[in-house]
Every structure is written in C-alpha cells, then in structure tokens.
Amino acid sequence: MGFTFSPGLSALLTDAREFLAAVRFARPELLWLLLLLPALALVNRYAAARRRRATADVGRPAAVAGLQTHPVRGRRWLGLAYPFAWAALVLGLAGPRWGKSDEPGVAVGRDLVIVVDLSRSMLADDMLPVGGQPLARWQAAKLAVRELVDTIARRGGHRVGLVAFAARAKLVCPLTTDYDHVRAKVEELDGEFPPPECRPDANAVSGTRIGAGIAAAVAAHDGRFPGFQDVILISDGDDPADDREWAKGADAARKANIPVHAAGVGHRTEPSWIIVEGQPLEAAPREGLPPDIVTTRLHEDVLRQIAAETKGEFLGAYREVPRLGEFFRSRIEPLPSRQVSDEAIPQPKERYAWFLGPALALFAVGWLRGR
Numbered sequence: 001m002g003f004t005f006s007p008g009l010s011a012l013l014t015d016a017r018e019f020l021a022a023v024r025f026a027r028p029e030l031l032w033l034l035l036l037l038p039a040l041a042l043v044n045r046y047a048a049a050r051r052r053r054a055t056a057d058v059g060r061p062a063a064v065a066g067l068q069t070h071p072v073r074g075r076r077w078l079g080l081a082y083p084f085a086w087a088a089l090v091l092g093l094a095g096p097r098w099g100k101s102d103e104p105g106v107a108v109g110r111d112l113v114i115v116v117d118l119s120r121s122m123l124a125d126d127m128l129p130v131g132g133q134p135l136a137r138w139q140a141a142k143l144a145v146r147e148l149v150d151t152i153a154r155r156g157g158h159r160v161g162l163v164a165f166a167a168r169a170k171l172v173c174p175l176t177t178d179y180d181h182v183r184a185k186v187e188e189l190d191g192e193f194p195p196p197e198c199r200p201d202a203n204a205v206s207g208t209r210i211g212a213g214i215a216a217a218v219a220a221h222d223g224r225f226p227g228f229q230d231v232i233l234i235s236d237g238d239d240p241a242d243d244r245e246w247a248k249g250a251d252a253a254r255k256a257n258i259p260v261h262a263a264g265v266g267h268r269t270e271p272s273w274i275i276v277e278g279q280p281l282e283a284a285p286r287e288g289l290p291p292d293i294v295t296t297r298l299h300e301d302v303l304r305q306i307a308a309e310t311k312g313e314f315l316g317a318y319r320e321v322p323r324l325g326e327f328f329r330s331r332i333e334p335l336p337s338r339q340v341s342d343e344a345i346p347q348p349k350e351r352y353a354w355f356l357g358p359a360l361a362l363f364a365v366g367w368l369r370g371r
Contacts, residue, residue, distance in 0.1 A: 026095025028154065033090045037083055085362030092355030099349045109158035109337050110228050111175055113217040114148065116141050117235035118194040119166040119208035120281065121296040126272035127265065128319045137265045138191025141234040144263065144322040145186050151325030153179040155333065161220045164189060165213030167200035171220050206241035214249025214306070218256050228338035229258045233306065234322060236266040237299035246302060250309045259312035262303035263322040271295035
C-alpha cells in the first residue's frame with residue numbers, strides 16, 4: 001500500500017511549489033554564499049573540540065565549569081541563531097522578489113532580435129549529446145535560445161524578438177518584454193516542421209536564405225532607438241546556392257548600425273548527413289548514376305564575414321550548445337541601454353526587508369548569548 005497525502009496537505013505542497021517558482025532574486029549569484037554555512041559549521045565544531053580538550057587539560061570539565069565567572073548557559077538551541085542569521089542575511093542581500101509592486105517599471109535595456117536557422121542542413125545530428133541524447137543542430141540552437149531568454153528575463157527590461165528562416169524568413173515574435181510569450185514561441189520552433197511561411201515555394205532559389213533572416217531581424221527593430229539594438233544569428237552558414245545572398249542581410253544591418261553576432265553550429269571539417277524522417281537526404285539522381293547522399297558542414301567563413309561586416313562577434317560553438325546567456329551578460333548587457341517610456345512592465349515587489357530584519361535580530365540574539 002503506497003503512501004498518499006491528504007487533500008489538504010497536497011494542496012499546501014502545490015501552493016508552496018508555485019510560490020517558490022514565483023520567487024526571483026535581483027542578485028542570484030550571492031546565493032552561493034549559503035554554501036559557506038557547512039564550512040563555518042565544521043570550523044565551529046573543530047573550535048569547540050579544541051576548547052573541550054583545553055578544559056580537560058586543566059581539570060575535570062564539571063569542576064572547571066563551576067569555577068568560571070560566566071558559566072555557559074544551558075539554552076543550547078540559541079546556538080542556532082548565527083546560522084539562521086547568516087542564511088537570512090544572504091537571502092536578503094540576494095534581493096528576493098515576489099508578488100506585484102504597486103508601481104510598474106519602465107522597460108530599460110537593449111533590443112535584441114534572435115534569428116534561428118531552420119533550413120534542412122540544421123537537421124544534421126552532429127552536435128555533442130546532451131543528457132545522453134544526440135542533438136541535431138536546430139535542437140542545439142533551440143536550447144541556446146531558451147537559456148538566452150531565461151538569462152534576459154532574470155534582469156528584465158530588455159526587449160526580445162524572434163525570427164526563423166529557411167527558404168524564406170518569418171517574424172515569429174515581435175519585440176516584447178513578455179518573456180513567457182517569447183518562451184512559448186521558442187517552444188514552437190521545430191526544424192523538422194518549420195513554419196509554412198519559411199518553406200520553399202515555386203520560385204525558391206535555395207532552401208537557405210540567411211540574408212532574408214537578417215533583413216527580417218533588422219526590419220523588426222524599433223527605428224526610434226538606433227544604437228541600442230543587436231541581432232544574434234544561430235546558423236551553420238551552409239547555403240547550397242553559394243550565391244552570397246547573405247551579403248544583402250549584412251548590408252541592411254550595417255546601414256542600420258545593428259551588429260549581427262553569429263553563433264556557428266555544426267562540425268567544422270567532417271561532412272555530416274542530413275537526416276530527414278530517419279533517413280539520409282539524397283540529391284536528385286543524375287542519369288545513369290545512383291543518387292548521392294547530401295552532406296553538410298559548418299561554413300565558419302560565412303558567419304565570420306557577416307559578423308565582421310556588421311561589427312558583431314563570431315561565437316564558435318561548433319558541436320556544443322552555444323552559450324548565448326553568458327555571451328549576453330558579458331558582451332551585450334553592459335552596453336548603453338535605451339529607455340522606453342510607453343512600454344511599462346510589471347515589477348515584482350522587493351522583499352529583502354523580510355530577511356534583513358530577522359537577520360539583524362538573530363545576530364543580536366547570538367551576540368547576547370555569547371556574553
């Protein structure tokens with residue numbers, strides 16, 4: 001017979017999980033200081049053991065304790081005051097936030113449009129496995145965009161847009177500070193079934209139009225805020241037409257003064273098969289010859305040139321998931337921010353006082369206990 005929770009307890013646990021999921025921290029990196037608690041506990045235990053040994057050298061512990069001017073009180077539970085005080089202090093300094101503030105904040109930050117390649121070459125599964133599962137290039141790109149959006153959401157204020165492209169480009173999500181909406185659009189990305197608007201039509205020259213994707217990202221930007229805009233392109237740079245169509249997008253970005261940061265995915269040297277419905281993609285057979293298997297590799301030179309011509313940066317992820325969150329924090333977020341007066345965003349309420357006040361009180365209790 002399995003253990004079951006009562007309905008009331010189950011509801012309480014559900015509410016607790018939802019509450020914890022809603023808590024955000026302004027400075028989450030400070031939470032690592034909580035790891036000092038076990039180390040401090042070991043140091044305190046070692047110091048107490050040394051004191052006991054020193055007391056034993058003088059005489060019997062009971063007799064020595066009776067001779068002390070300020071004998072140790074018996075309320076040992078007060079010794080927990082310092083550990084709890086330290087934990088509360090760290091949580092307070094990390095800036096806990098939950099609930100809704102009475103005043104909405106102004107969207108202050110930069111505008112970023114993410115461009116994801118969903119052409120057939122992105123079906124190649126030459127990425128390093130994650131969690132034991134092999135990854136196609138488009139799946140690695142999707143994981144990278146998820147992590148990027150989560151990173152941006154922690155700080156807030158930055159506006160994010162999303163463009164997908166293959167034979168044509170589509171604006172999947174216009175610039176917004178609604179990160180949940182962006183996440184939902186990211187989850188809809190599927191390299192095996194790209195949006196119908198991105199698929200080749202009768203007039204398609206190629207199934208990969210990198211320039212169209214970049215141009216769509218440039219057009220998605222808000223013309224009121226030049227100088228506060230960026231594009232991140234995730235692609236393998238492989239265009240079978242090899243007609244430098246990408247240069248049109250680079251020209252549009254350069255004229256708008258928008259840097260394009262290109263993240264390259266795929267194997268640099270070894271050709272990989274393009275897997276479609278579980279089978280390698282075959283080229284149209286030539287007369288009298290068996291069909292050739294279509295292969296693809298990362299065209300690093302194309303992506304480097306796009307980044308160089310637009311004053312962006314090239315991110316050589318290669319066979320790993322691009323670390324776009326880290327790149328955003330270190331290279332984009334420190335840049336000057338624009339202010340948007342007509343787009344207010346809801347702000348979570350600061351709750352640091354709920355922790356700093358008790359922390360001071362607990363430190364006082366621990367100090368009085370030690371006197």
